[in-house]
Amino acid sequence: MEVILGAWEEFAKTITPPAFTMDSKALRNHASFMLGAIAADIGRPQTELEQSLKSRGLAPRGPGDTAAETHAMARLASGYSIEQLVSEYRALRSSVLHLWGEVTLGLPTDMSDVTRFNEGIDQALAESVARFAMITKEAAENERQRLNAVLEAAPVGISVAEAGGKVILCNPEYKRIWGEPPTPESTNEYGAWQGWWADGSDKDGQPLQSHEWALVRALSGQDALNDRVDIQPFHDAGERRAIVLNAKPVRDSNQNIVGAVVAQMDISHQVKAKEALRESEAKFRTIAEAMPQMVWSTLPDGEPDYYNRRWYEFTGVRECSTAAKMWDGILHPDDRDRVQAQWQHSLATGETYEVQYRLLHHSSEYRWALARALPVRDASGKISRWMGTCTDIHAQKEAEDELREASRRKDEFLAMLAHELRNPLAPINTAAELIKLVANDERRLHQASEIISRQVSYMTDLVDDLLDVSRVTRGLTDLQKETLNLQAVVYSAIEQAGPLLEARNHELRLRIGPTPAFVSGDKTRLVQIIANILNNAAKYTPQGGQISLVLEAKPPTATIRISDNGSGIAPSLLPHIFDLFTQGERTPDRAQGGLGLGLSLVKSLTALHGGWVTASSEGLGKGSTFIIGLPLQAAGESPAGGDAAVTRPVQPSGPVRLMIVDDNTDAAESLASLLEAKGHQVVVVGNADRALAHASLGQMHAFILDIGLPDMDGYSLARRLRAKPETGNAVMIALSGYGQAHDRVLSKAAGFDYHLVKPTDTVELTAILNQLGSPQESS
Incomplete structure (x- = not known):
């Protein structure tokens, strides 16, 4: 057996294709096992039928695998093909016959043994081939099942065509994409598929011709890769789908094209998502560009990637510049560290970013802005970007x-x-x-x-x-306008300010032209305007100072310039000199007090006359100058005036019987005591009801009524008294804390003859009462 195995091994090496793919030991082990089985069979007697069956490879088999089947499985596991397995048996048969034919070896040559041996080889070959074929078939079926599973599970549509274009295989995804497409027999039928190029090239939007389909080009030997097309499925003429095609030819061992395969990926959702994203971004940009605020966004790490046009217009930065480092150049140096720390904190924690800072405007001035930013999170809660705004709050800060x-x-x-x-x-x-x-x-x-x-x-x-x-500030002042010579108004104001000027030993220099300067105005208010400025000059000028007043009339304006060499006005105070509550620094030299209301009143009253007022000063200690401008009016032109004052017959002087109605007991009693001391007869009551019900009501010559009574105000009480026959001709004197023209108009309308302002001017009241006398005395 060793000689036969050695000779067979050498002979097996010459087989084409090579059969000797196992190492020598493995080859000999399997061959000797099979040869041993054949030799054992030769030594067993057999009938002619058994011999015949063996010759045809049909001998009955026992339980389990035979030696030949074991040999076949070993050869298959080592990578043999069925051709190589058959060649191995042929080599074995040839080597044995060749060996037995060598007479020089001195081996006995019994032809019946040779026949029996060949029959054993035939039987072993049949068993080996049968097992080999069965295993190969099972492997092929398994491979087919795996392929089918892959095709079923593949997320892309796959179809396979023969060389002529007949589609022989298509998976479910292919059918879903196309909607149960027909099965063409050749490429001539590919015109039923409708598609349009969508690759952005020059042919974008054009329909695909039959020869342009990726599968057809693959059948011609091309690799058709990444064809982007829009298709119309067979089941819905109104639908469009976007797909990507990849096709390659299938070749045999001789590189002949025997078919082609095409893979089709449906990207409709991706395309729609991209389109939706583009639309969303377009909407966002439209909204962002339309907003009056500066809008910006950053990546999760804080790197800016977008600014709207308003931001570029505000800062003057070159458009499309988004680098974070440019912020160093537009943030106020005093704000940078604070702003950067707050931004880094928000990036680290995801907290809302809100901070105020000064931003460099394109005009080269720093303006205050309010910045706010919120994180945008994805479905998992992770920050995908930051969206922020900057609002110009400079005016608000000011x-x-x-x-x-x-x-x-x-x-x-x-x-x-x-x-x-x-x-x-x-x-x-x-x-x-x-x-x-x-x-x-x-x-x-x-x-x-x-x-x-x-x-x-x-x-x-x-x-x-x-x-x-x-x-004045509430617009409740009624001016009693008339045509006035401004010269006379100036002299009246000087007369009013004279005591203070003399007390502080100031020198007043006047320069008033001889030509009259007529204006339309309220004399009392115009005197008040000029006197206020003169008094201010006197207060803020040290003892023995110099004050000048110049009146000039140059149509259409008359100007009054009042200058002094006093303490002047600080530059920081000058812009606010006419504001309410503004007052210069009080010094020990200031003999007069004040509330800082005068200049605000001057400005308001001057404006009511259609004029203007300005102030200037070269600084502290350098004096100040005020200029008043008023529109001139032609002489003789008289504006409409108010109603004439109500006058009543003056009666001979003498004691007067009068009633005081005031809920302030101290005020009423003290006034009554003063009037009684002057010889008058006085009755005091605390409210309107008691006054109307008083027994001596009809004996009163005069009534002094407080306007702010608790139950019925003084206006109503005066009307009631005027309506009574016994008191209708009595003198009505209003006593009020309000003394403006509007208040006097109200008291006049209610029937009052006089309007006195608290605290009561006793001299004026005494003069009024002295004009009255009792009827008994005057008769």
Whole structure:
């Protein structure tokens, strides 16, 4: 057996294709096992039928695998083909016959053994081939099943065609894409498929011809890769789908084309998603560009990737510049560290970003902006980008600063008001205490009375200023306009300011032209305007200073220029000099007080006359100049005036019977005591109902009525008294805390003859009462 195996092994090496693909030991082990089985069979007697069956490879087999089948499985596992397996058996048969034919070997040559041996080889070959074929068939079926599974599960449509174009295989995805397409027999039938190029090339949008389909080009030997087309499925003529085609030819061992395969990927969802994204981005950009705010966005790491046009217009930065480093050049240096720290905190935590900073405007000035940004998160909650805005809040910041400044001035004003009110209260209180102690000392009583009178007059002036400002700023001032010679108005203002000018020993230089300067205005208010500025000049100029007043009339405007060599106006104060509550610094040299209302009142009253006022100063210690401008009016032109004052017959003087109606008991009783001391007969009541029901109502010559009564105001009470026959001709005197022209008009309409403002001017009231006398005395 060893000789036969050695000779067979050498012979097997010469077989084409080579059969010897196992190592020598494995080859010999399997061959000797099979040869041993054949030799054992030769030694067993057999019938002619058995011999015949063996010759045809049909011998009955026992249980389990035969030696030949084991041999076949071993050869298949080592990579043999069926041709190589058959060649191996032929080589074995040839080597045995060749060996037995060698007479020189001295081996016995029994032909029956040779026949039996060949029959054994035939039987082994049949068994080996049968097992080999069975295993190969099973492997092929398994491969086919795997291929079918791949085709079924593939997310792309796959179809296979023969060389002539007949489609022999298509998977479910292919059918879904095309909607149960027909099965063509050749490429001539490919015209039924409708598609249009969608690759962005010159032929984009054009229909595909039959020869342009990827499968047809693959059958011609081309590799058709990444064809982007839109197709119309067979089941829906109104639908379009976007697909990508990849096709390659299938070749045999001789490189002949035997067919082609095409893979088709449906990208309709991706295309629609991209289109939706483009539309969404277009909408976003449209909205962002339309917004009046600056809009920007960044990547998750904070790197900017978008700014709208408003941002570029505001900053003046070159468009399309988005680098983060450019922020260093447009943020105010004092804000950079704070802004950067806040931005990094938001990036690290995902918290809303909100900060105010100064941004360099294209005008080269820094303007305040409010920046806000929110994170945009994906479905998993991860930040995908940041969306932010910048809002120009410069005007708001300036307004806030102005409000703070106005609040500060208001607080200073209130403090000054408290101070100015306390100043006269102290001597009034002292004088009142003095009166209690020196009741029999006429000189000291007179002195205390003078103190109280002066201080009350000063407090009245303060309250009048407050009321004036309130009325003017709310537009409630009614001007009693008439044609006035501005020269006379100026002299009246100088006369009013004269005591203060003389007290501070100032020199007033006048330059007033001889030509009259006529204006339309309210004389009282115009005198108030000029006197206010003169008083200011006197207050803010050290003792013995120089003040000049120049009146010029150059149509269409008359100007009054008042200059002084006083303390001047600080540059920081000058822009606010006419604002409410604004006042220069008080110094020990300032003999007069004040609330800082005068210049605000000057500006408002001048504007009501159609004029203007300006202030200038070269700085502290260099004096100041105020210029008032008023529109001139031709002489003799008289504006419409108000109603004429109501006059009543003056009766002979003498004691008067009168009633005071006031809910302030102290005020009413003190006034009654004063009038009784002057010889008049006075009745005091606390409200309107008691006044109307008083027994001596018809005996009264005059009524002094408080306007602010609790149950019925003074206006209504006056009307009721005028309506009564017994009191209809009595003198009605209004007593009110309001003394503006509007208030006087209301009291006049209610039937009052006189309107007095609290605190009561006793001199004026005494003069009114002295004009009246009792009917008994005058008869």
